[in-house]
Amino acid sequence: MIPAAFSYTRPASLAEALSLLAGASDGTKVINGGQSLLPLLKLRVAEVDRLIDIGRLGELQGIRPGADGGLVIGGAVPYTAVLASPLVAERCPLLAETIADIGDVQVRNRGTLGGSVAHADPASDLPAAMLALDASFVTRSSAGERVVAADGFFHGAFETDLRPDELLMELRIPGLAAGTGTAYRRLAQPASGYSLVGVAAVVRTDAGRVVDARVGITGVGEVAYRARAVETALLGGSSVADAAAHAADGQVVASDIHADAEYRGAMAVVFTRRAIEAATVRAG
Amino acid sequence: MSEEGATVEVAVVVNGTPRTVAVEPRKLLVQLLRDDLGLTGTHIGCDTSQCGACTVHVDGQAVKSCAVLAVQVDGSAVTTIEGIGSEGALHPLQDAFWTNHGLQCGFCTPGMIMCAADLLARDPDPDEPTVRHAIEGNVCRCTGYHNIVRSVMAAAAAMRDAEAGTSQPTATAQPSAS
Incomplete structure (x- = not known):
């Protein structure tokens, strides 16, 4: 072809x-x-x-520590470089966990974080993690620079806040507060490897109680989204299972030959529960 | 220069030899290698970036050459299956695939070996699950993968032995080798 x-x-x-x-x-x-x-x-x-x-522009390269214990990753950094980074392993294990199974080695050697975010495939894994991590994106055009929160950046399938004259310069990921655990859990379509459902959870606990929670879900709706009903339920003291039941609230659940809406919606609940449970255990 | 047929020059070092080729921007790396340079060891299996038969190295990293434009490798070093060994001096991976029956029809083998070489460059002592994960992007319809994994494990052991300066026996199947 x-x-x-x-x-x-x-x-x-x-x-x-x-x-x-x-x-x-x-x-x-x-x-x-x-x-x-x-x-x-x-x-x-x-x-x-x-x-x-834009593959050889130095300004879009590099993985740096953020001022707040977070990370700054250049828009043109390939997945492989992120997976090999000790700084990422230390500061944001959720990122490494999320991208470890994207595509295959050959794809991860070429594919970039900025490319995935700008492309906004409704089944791509990275947007879920960006939402759960409360990341933001720095964009630049000849008119200047903007900082756009991940929450609100993804408008729809393959549609983002990125303007035609802008480049996605870097991804900013805030540091995690003490007592925070993270996890990514996904259901992959066996042949393509694409996520039918992918859930990123960031949970902070204090004396066994959830005091902060962010959940990003991909593959389920038209585009990755924050599952606010799940977060609210968790903070309100609901059990994880009860909270996870709200995983697809307010979404028009996608339906295709690999997973109809009923199955996909059910799996969204299951994988949301698993991601939150794993993150909670890791929060300690 | 968007009109059909307009070409740009690409300078690339292929298997150690500098080559300059005029290509259309839409030409894929795999077409440059096979059609312009006659290196037909790199195979086209699916042409949709799933099968991995077209895997080559660009600046030392495995890529699917059907999903890379020739113009994107301008100034890079490309290594194909023809560049890692020869009939008289097989690469340890080539030797191990032969010894351990890591191929039947052989169509996937060049890509499989180039992908495994990428892994062993990063991780000289992988365990079996690591090998299986690493070749996830390479499809084989003959072997059921067991002998491919055995071959990669055996090659890894042989390369470690060679690195350690010890005698280098013919690579053999060692499923339990760590």
Whole structure:
């Protein structure tokens, strides 16, 4: 399979990339690892006039400590680099746990965190973790910089708050307070490996009581979402099982040949319970 | 330059040899290797990034060459199955796949070996679950994977022995080797 013809530009600097994007046509698309985009182009599900390759811009690289015990990860950092990072293992084990099973080694060597977030596939794992971690994204255009919270960034399937002239520069992940446990649990479609349901849980306990909880769910709705009804129930003293029952509240649950809405909704509850239970145990 | 047929020059070091090729931006790395450079050891199995038969190394990392544009590897070093060993001097992985019957039809083998080489470069002493996880992106319809895993474990042991400077026996199946 061969994509339809397009032109290709690899800007040498961030300034050049932003200026190219500022005047870009609708048919212009940013590429980095290309692990989501290239298969779409090959199948001709998508066509582009021009690709702008940001893969070698130094400003989008690097994994750094955040000021608050958190992390700052460049938009063009590949999954493999995150999995190999001792800083990530120390400060944000949820991130490593979430991306360890994305695709396969070859895909993780090329695919990037910024690419996944900007692409916003409704079945991608990373957005669930970004929501549960209360992450934010730094975007930049030639007009300036914005910081956008993950909660609100994902508008719909393949639709985000990222504007056509913006690059996703970095992902900011706040530090976790003492007594916080995290876990990612997912149900993978056996052939494709895509998540039918993926649940990221961040739970803080104090003397055995849940005092803070954030739950991000992917694969279930039109796009990844915060399961606020679950969080509220947990904070209100509900049992984990009772709280998890609200996993798909307010969502139009996706239905396809791999999992109809009834099954997917039921599995959302099961995997939400498992993720919260695991996070709670880890919270100590 | 978006019109069909417009080409750009790609300079790439393939198996140690610098090559410069004019390609259309839409050309895939696997097509560059097979069609332009005649390196047909890299196979196209599914063409949808699932099977891993097209796995090669770009700057030392395993990638699916059907999911990478040729223009994206401009300035990089690419290693294919032809570059890791020769008939007279097999790579320890090639030797181990042969010895342990790690292939039947052989179609998946180049990708399987390139993927395993990526693993052993990062982890010279993997346990069996690690090997199975590492080759998750490579599909084999013949072997049922057991002999492939055995082959990778045997190659890892042989490479560790060679690294330690001890005698290097022919790689044999050691399912319980750690």
